[in-house]
Amino acid sequence: xxxxxxxxxxxxxxxxxxxxxxxxxxxxxxxxxxxxxxxxxxxxxxxxxxxxxxxxxxxxxxxxxxxxxxxxxxxxxxxxxxxxxxxxxxxxxxxxxxxxxxxxxxxxxxxxxxxxxxxxxxxxxxxxxxxxxxxxxxxxxxxxxxxxxxxxxxxxxxxxxxxxxxxxxxxxxxxxxxxxxxxxxxxxxxxxxxxxxxxxxxxxxxxxxxxxxxxxxxxxxxxxxxxxxxxxxxxxxxxxxxxxxxxxxxxxxxxxxxxxxxxxxxxxxxxxxxxxxxxxxxxxxxxxxxxxxxxxxxxxxxxxxxxxxxxxxxxxxxxxxxxxxxxxxxxxxxxxxxxxxxxxxxxxxxxxxxxxxxxxxxxxxxxxx
Numbered sequence: 001x002x003x004x005x006x007x008x009x010x011x012x013x014x015x016x017x018x019x020x021x022x023x024x025x026x027x028x029x030x031x032x033x034x035x036x037x038x039x040x041x042x043x044x045x046x047x048x049x050x051x052x053x054x055x056x057x058x059x060x061x062x063x064x065x066x067x068x069x070x071x072x073x074x075x076x077x078x079x080x081x082x083x084x085x086x087x088x089x090x091x092x093x094x095x096x097x098x099x100x101x102x103x104x105x106x107x108x109x110x111x112x113x114x115x116x117x118x119x120x121x122x123x124x125x126x127x128x129x130x131x132x133x134x135x136x137x138x139x140x141x142x143x144x145x146x147x148x149x150x151x152x153x154x155x156x157x158x159x160x161x162x163x164x165x166x167x168x169x170x171x172x173x174x175x176x177x178x179x180x181x182x183x184x185x186x187x188x189x190x191x192x193x194x195x196x197x198x199x200x201x202x203x204x205x206x207x208x209x210x211x212x213x214x215x216x217x218x219x220x221x222x223x224x225x226x227x228x229x230x231x232x233x234x235x236x237x238x239x240x241x242x243x244x245x246x247x248x249x250x251x252x253x254x255x256x257x258x259x260x261x262x263x264x265x266x267x268x269x270x271x272x273x274x275x276x277x278x279x280x281x282x283x284x285x286x287x288x289x290x291x292x293x294x295x296x297x298x299x300x301x302x303x304x305x306x307x308x309x310x311x312x313x314x315x316x317x318x319x320x321x322x323x324x325x326x327x328x329x330x331x332x333x334x335x336x337x338x339x340x341x342x343x344x345x346x347x348x349x350x351x352x353x354x355x356x357x358x359x360x361x362x363x364x365x366x367x368x369x
Contacts, residue, residue, distance in 0.1 A: 057194075058136035058162045060226065060257050062249045062275045064096040064266075064289045065138060066282040067103030069327060070111070070119060074338050079115060083336055085126035087283075092132040094286035097276065099123060100165060102140030102156075104204060105280040105323055110341040113152070117159040124160030138278065142167030142199060146187050153192035164188075164196045165228060165278075170206030181208065185218050195225035201261065202231055212239040219244045219256055228278045230261025234268050241273035248273055249297045263289055264315040267308040270296045281315040283326060284333075285362045287369040288314075307365075314362030317355070325355040332356035333363045 068091070071083040088099055101120045102108035108116055120139050127135050139156035141164040143149040153164045166188055168181045189196050198218060202209040215227050216239070226246075229237050237258060240246070246258035249270065260269035263281035266289060270276070282289045288311055295304040318326050323340055328347045330337030333356065339346045347355065 058134055060136055060138075060163065060247075060275075061097055062247055062257075063098075063293055064276055064282055064286065065098040065100055065259070065278040066091050066096050066286060067100040067105045067138075067140075067278055067280050068123070069280075069283050069323065069330070069337070070106045070108075071336070071338055072341055077341050079118060079122075080338070081118070081122050083338075084119060084122050087336070088123045088126045089130045089132075091282070091286050092127055092130060092135055095290040096282060096286050098136045098138060099127070100138035100140065100278055101161070103138075103165065103278070103280070104140075104201070105283065105326065106140065107323065107341060108140050110344075113155060116152075117155050120156060120159040120161050136162040138163040138165050138197065140165045140167075140199075141188075141192075141196070142169075142205075144169045144171045146184055149184075149188045150191045153188065153194060153196065157193045162194060163225060164192055164194055165199045166196050167199045167201060167205050168208045168210065170208050173206045173208065181210070182214065182218065185224065186221055189221045189223040192223060195223050197225060197257065197259070198227040200227060200229050200231050204230075212236045212243075215240050216243045225255070226257030226259060226275070228259045228261045232262060232265060234260075234265055234272055237269060237274050238272040241275075246273060247275045249293070262315060262319070264312040264319070266292055266311065267296060267304050279315070280323075280326065281311065281318045284318065284329060284359060285311065285314060285366040288362065288365050291369055310361060310365055314359055317358035317362075321355050321358070325351075325358070328352050328355040329359040329363075333359065 068087060071080040071087065072078065073080050091099060101123055102116050106119065120137060124137055127133065137160060139161035141149055141152035141156055143152055149166060156164055166185065169184055185198060198210065198215055200210045209231055218224050227240065237260060241258040244256040244258060245253040246256045247253050257275045260266060260274055260277040261279065263277055263279040266277050270293065276293065279289070288307060292304055292307040292311060295307060324344060324347060327337040327340060328351065332352065
């Protein structure tokens with residue numbers, strides 16, 4: 001969990017979030033594509049992906065969202081579409097509320113645009129075939145330029161995505177103006193055909209850590225539908241949830257989704273008025289995470305705390321091992337997972353045994369549910 005780097009809140013705007021009617025009724029059906037988008041998309045390598053652009057918009061509801069692992073053939077490193085499909089169906093059957101493709105766990109940085117779109121397209125088709133056509137897909141669309149981020153949002157929509165998860169640009173952070181990041185999010189949100197979620201994850205964004213004032217201000221944009229706080233700052237989450245009247249298990253509020261970014265503070269997120277989590281640990285233990293949410297919703301805090309302790313211990317193993325450890329544990333316990341794309345290393349026998357053991361408590365809970 002990152003240290004708290006939030007700035008003082010004395011000037012934090014406290015206005016509530018309100019979704020204009022034109023977005024609540026038709027978000028996701030495609031805003032008019034800007035000339036900027038048309039200029040570069042005609043020659044994009046994504047043109048060979050079949051479009052399911054006519055999909056209806058699916059709403060996010062409180063609960064567990066899983067940034068899915070991407071799977072590759074162990075010899076060729078080509079996408080393993082069958083495993084991508086079956087894993088998505090396994091998660092849906094476990095009761096999660098949604099899936100995120102192209103997140104940090106999805107190795108989007110190791111893929112071409114066409115491959116990224118193929119993963120989302122394959123996930124959407126698998127969910128639809130399995131009877132989960134109402135389950136929303138969030139698609140990672142962060143990029144270093146405003147132009148590419150907008151392109152990724154359009155591609156995500158065409159491939160079947162319902163929301164875009166967007167990191168702030170960071171490569172040229174030393175040259176940013178004071179307003180650069182705020183303008184970036186507003187520009188992307190204005191041009192995106194699907195609502196966006198602000199992804200606050202400092203280690204993946206050159207240390208950029210948006211404070212609560214900034215996110216509350218950005219929440220006023222009609223096409224910014226929520227945030228994911230992988231910074232681990234629960235005080236920040238509390239302030240944003242209160243100021244935006246975020247969706248909770250008990251109250252639809254304004255419609256703004258204030259999401260924690262890790263399962264190790266799932267209970268704290270719910271207690272603090274958040275909407276749930278988008279957490280990679282749910283690739284390993286989706287039923288345990290869902291069970292925790294259900295216990296909290298029923299008012300069984302003793303059980304919720306018990307489950308949170310187990311989940312937090314398991315998530316610490318996932319945090320330490322990253323995607324390498326997560327995939328290794330999945331291979332050991334579930335018989336699939338494989339390896340990351342190069343240049344990430346493959347675990348040796350000792351590391352494989354360590355990751356298998358680190359997740360045993362969580363796996364025992366998961367298999368008992």
